Amino acid sequence: xxxxxSQPIPQKVKRGLFQQxxxxxxxxxxIGAFLILCIGFNIVTDGRFLTARNLFNLSIQTVSVAIMACxxxxxxxxxxxxxxxxxxxxxxxxxxxxxxxxxLPHMLGLGLDNPATWAITLVVGLAVGTLIGAFHGxxxxxxxxxxxxxxxxxxxxxxNVAWYLTSGQTIGPLDSNFLMFGGTNGTLGTxxxxxxxxxATAIAIWALWSARRAKAAxxxxxKPAWAEATLACVIACAILGYVYILNSxxxxxxxxxxxxxxxxxxxxxxxxxxxxxxxSVLILIIVAVTLTIVARKTRFGRYIFATGGNxxxxxxxxxxxxxxxVKIFALMGFLCALSAVVASARxxxxxxxxxxxxxxRVIAAAVIGGTALSGGIGTIxxxxxxxxxxxALQSGMAMVGVDAPFQNIVVGSVLVLAxxxxxxxxxxxxxx
Amino acid sequence: MMQSxxxxxxxxxSGRGSGQPPLVEMRDISISFGGIKAVDHxxxxxxxxxxVGLLGHNGAGKSTLIKVLSGAYQMDHGEIRxxxxxxEITNPRDARANNIETIYQTLALADNLDATSNLFLGRELxxxxxxxxxxxxxxxxxxxxxxxxxxxxxxxxxxxxxSGGQRQxxxxxxxxxxxxxxxxxxxxxxxxxxxxxxxVADLIQxxxxxxxxxFLIDHDxxxxxxxxDRASVMKNGxxxxxVDIADVTDDDLxxxxxxxxxxxxxxxxxx
Numbered sequence: 001x002x003x004x005x006s007q008p009i010p011q012k013v014k015r016g017l018f019q020q021x022x023x024x025x026x027x028x029x030x031i032g033a034f035l036i037l038c039i040g041f042n043i044v045t046d047g048r049f050l051t052a053r054n055l056f057n058l059s060i061q062t063v064s065v066a067i068m069a070c071x072x073x074x075x076x077x078x079x080x081x082x083x084x085x086x087x088x089x090x091x092x093x094x095x096x097x098x099x100x101x102x103x104l105p106h107m108l109g110l111g112l113d114n115p116a117t118w119a120i121t122l123v124v125g126l127a128v129g130t131l132i133g134a135f136h137g138x139x140x141x142x143x144x145x146x147x148x149x150x151x152x153x154x155x156x157x158x159x160n161v162a163w164y165l166t167s168g169q170t171i172g173p174l175d176s177n178f179l180m181f182g183g184t185n186g187t188l189g190t191x192x193x194x195x196x197x198x199x200a201t202a203i204a205i206w207a208l209w210s211a212r213r214a215k216a217a218x219x220x221x222x223k224p225a226w227a228e229a230t231l232a233c234v235i236a237c238a239i240l241g242y243v244y245i246l247n248s249x250x251x252x253x254x255x256x257x258x259x260x261x262x263x264x265x266x267x268x269x270x271x272x273x274x275x276x277x278x279x280s281v282l283i284l285i286i287v288a289v290t291l292t293i294v295a296r297k298t299r300f301g302r303y304i305f306a307t308g309g310n311x312x313x314x315x316x317x318x319x320x321x322x323x324x325x326v327k328i329f330a331l332m333g334f335l336c337a338l339s340a341v342v343a344s345a346r347x348x349x350x351x352x353x354x355x356x357x358x359x360x361r362v363i364a365a366a367v368i369g370g371t372a373l374s375g376g377i378g379t380i381x382x383x384x385x386x387x388x389x390x391x392a393l394q395s396g397m398a399m400v401g402v403d404a405p406f407q408n409i410v411v412g413s414v415l416v417l418a419x420x421x422x423x424x425x426x427x428x429x430x431x432x
Numbered sequence: 433m434m435q436s437x438x439x440x441x442x443x444x445x446s447g448r449g450s451g452q453p454p455l456v457e458m459r460d461i462s463i464s465f466g467g468i469k470a471v472d473h474x475x476x477x478x479x480x481x482x483x484v485g486l487l488g489h490n491g492a493g494k495s496t497l498i499k500v501l502s503g504a505y506q507m508d509h510g511e512i513r514x515x516x517x518x519x520e521i522t523n524p525r526d527a528r529a530n531n532i533e534t535i536y537q538t539l540a541l542a543d544n545l546d547a548t549s550n551l552f553l554g555r556e557l558x559x560x561x562x563x564x565x566x567x568x569x570x571x572x573x574x575x576x577x578x579x580x581x582x583x584x585x586x587x588x589x590x591x592x593x594x595s596g597g598q599r600q601x602x603x604x605x606x607x608x609x610x611x612x613x614x615x616x617x618x619x620x621x622x623x624x625x626x627x628x629x630x631x632v633a634d635l636i637q638x639x640x641x642x643x644x645x646x647f648l649i650d651h652d653x654x655x656x657x658x659x660x661d662r663a664s665v666m667k668n669g670x671x672x673x674x675v676d677i678a679d680v681t682d683d684d685l686x687x688x689x690x691x692x693x694x695x696x697x698x699x700x701x702x703x
Contacts, residue, residue: 313550
């Protein structure tokens with residue numbers, strides 16, 4: 001026994017600011033890397049990178065990959081892989097494009113911009129994605145075909161099912177209501193954004209407080225109050241600062257004019273309206289928060305991590321790991337469909353090459369975000385940060401004027417480097 | 433085999449011979465893996481408050497036999513009865529439903545989770561909102577660990593950071609916390625130092641006194657002599673014989689393991 005500490009619960013002597021705050025050093029490292037990247041690009045581009053406009057665009061460009069990366073975390077944590085997410089995105093996007101432009105107008109007689117169209121389309125798309133994902137999971141879990149093979153096959157199958165469904169044509173324009181999920185065409189406006197920001201801040205502080213109260217109620221050690229307060233302040237600043245940035249990106253005057261004309265009104269002279277929080281980013285936040293709660297606070301999440309840590313132990317503990325696999329892949333399928341909504345709405349049409357190479361971006365985002373391919377380790381926020389870092393790198397280089405081939409060379413190298421840094425970091429920590 | 437002469441044996445210790453059915457009867461169990469008979473028509477039984485040792489070389493089939501009972505393997509042939517009632521055990525969930533708990537040789541812990549999550553794995557405490565109640569589980573975990581291993585303090589570290597003895601404490605805690613009636617211990621002291629081995633021995637006595645039946649799989653004849661009431665010896669997938677520990681010496685058990693024959697003086701009594 002190495003424990004020599006006395007009863008009942010020892011208060012460890014803590015040194016250093018970061019230890020007192022009990023922050024995840026990995027998370028700090030990633031945030032640091034992201035900030036260095038942003039500031040570096042900002043200097044090179046003479047201040048064009050850190051503008052409200054660019055951060056807004058960066059956000060809406062990241063959403064599609066980030067949503068799928070959240071699901072990929074669960075897949076990789078259970079020691080599987082999904083190579084078919086880009087293809088699945090294409091198929092669900094094709095299904096939804098055909099539903100809103102062909103099926104609903106011609107078969108049900110709903111016009112292209114009928115208020116029911118987008119809702120029906122959404123339900124159909126999400127259902128198809130979930131079913132295909134569950135089918136993959138059934139083959140992996142119950143037929144015990146390796147996930148690599150199932151999804152490699154799925155990669156070819158679904159990419160070409162999408163092609164077949166649309167005859168390879170670009171389908172558009174999509175339903176105008178459906179486009180609200182894309183980003184610039186669907187934002188909440190400044191007031192609602194502030195309200196959501198304040199609401200989110202309140203929830204975050206309440207969550208911190210209730211976790212502390214639960215610990216204290218059982219007499220477990222808690223962080224010092226000032227550490228908790230500092231953390232709460234940082235979170236509040238981050239949330240409200242982000243809302244402030246999104247609100248300060250003003251809708252271009254011409255576009256605003258068109259919006260007023262569409263409503264049959266005239267625009268007041270000199271009016272400035274901020275975009276605010278895009279609906280697509282709100283969807284990502286909801287997905288991220290929900291899946292973080294699932295990962296940490298539900299049996300399903302606990303079983304995912306247990307299965308990843310030791311599949312035999314999970315099975316012997318009475319966990320139905322086969323059904324679990326089906327559920328995880330079904331969730332991945334659902335998230336692919338959700339990404340397809342965002343991606344096709346952002347482009348305002350379904351193109352045959354939508355989602356190409358997304359499987360690699362999604363896996364890279366999860367891995368850069370600290371998900372271990374050996375299973376059992378991974379976080380949702382890490383995957384989203386990973387997606388954000390990759391997107392920042394890509395669009396920053398595009399702004400600087402780096403040639404397209406070099407952009408991909410850099411992104412690929414960064415992926416390998418990030419994983420190597422992670423290995424060194426884990427070795428130094430002594431963890432496996 | 434065993435079940436035929438139980439009733440006649442009036443001198444048997446701890447719950448046996450009182451006319452009540454055994455806690456566990458495994459009758460005529462067979463299981464093969466690709467033509468190899470890992471367990472070949474073996475019958476063993478276990479009474480409340482009794483420790484039955486399972487002895488044999490590596491590959492004798494003792495772990496395989498016991499994995500049938502814990503639901504990890506499915507038998508090809510045979511019957512399991514609990515308190516005289518035939519039961520179906522096709523997976524670990526069935527075994528748990530019958531209050532059968534197992535401490536595996538490999539400990540079967542999820543290394544990336546902390547002690548509390550491992551203790552409650554598959555049976556988490558839930559808040560009214562359907563979320564796992566970590567604080568309540570940790571409190572329970574601290575309570576039981578205080579009994580089993582008062583030195584244990586690493587409640588918030590993944591179990592990969594624990595020592596062999598600490599990991600064993602977690603595995604044992606998991607087996608005894610949920611009111612086990614039948615406990616299977618697969619070489620529980622294999623990775624332990626002398627202090628922790630004694631801790632396990634004390635625990636076994638404690639559990640016996642509570643009327644729990646224990647199957648103890650071990651290589652070590654001395655440990656079996658010390659801890660068990662009876663011993664069943666297996667060789668090449670077959671049962672060599674079941675003997676009362678009181679009737680045999682270390683050498684008798686060793687010769688059963690090595691030669692695969694029951695010593696004459698014991699055999700006479702047994703038949």
